[in-house]
Amino acid sequence: MPPIPPLHADDPEGPAGPAGAGAFALTTLTMRADFLRAASARRQGTPGFLLQARQRRSDEAAGSGVRVGYTCSKKIGNAVVRNRAKRRLREIARAILPRAGQPGWDYVLVGRPGATVDREFAALRTDLDTALARIHGAPAA
Template structure:
């Protein structure tokens, strides 16, 4: 079977639909850049932390005059096998995709750390609310230490 000919042209050129990658939220600028270097994760771990019921949020202001926000995700083997860890990270990526573009601060690095059983089993709407609350508390002014 031969493909249909293009109109107005006698060539056998067919047009392909756009690939699924081009419609991804990251390419459209909605998802912050992803942290990949271990050093970036370690710097975020040594900065401010905010516990939420479904995960732990770590965040730091980079101070490099960059306007882009970066986010990383991590789940230890305490979460479970690879399937469970990947499911937890997918859930964390989705809440970050939904909340960080509106409530995250430019020039900040965020790391979401999954918690055993809770990250996978918690209701998705509750995870969204957890991230909103954690971001508000992370960016709230701190009281000076004595």
């Protein structure tokens, strides 16, 4: 999978930061077993969503890139609301994980009822930055 291009052609920063610093492609989790392994690993709650993260073992497939999954239960709402919540989660992951995620890790973003759809988009981005910093042991900015 090729690297993710900037959101706008004239945006040198793009989702991966200045000049693609630390940029790598995101792979989407599709197998239930991967979601279950992430659910039993580290968790960090935020007002907008729950972040589950785990470092893959060296003998696992999928190389050293970042894999990400999204889940929203029926508690969030009907299909339209769930899909909107997942679109928002996908967009913050696309913007933040290439620069702040760690290669060799799996991340699952779990939507929260009411919050994921209604929370300001900038606040969701800040939530993901803060959650990643706490998961990886760095002080939150």
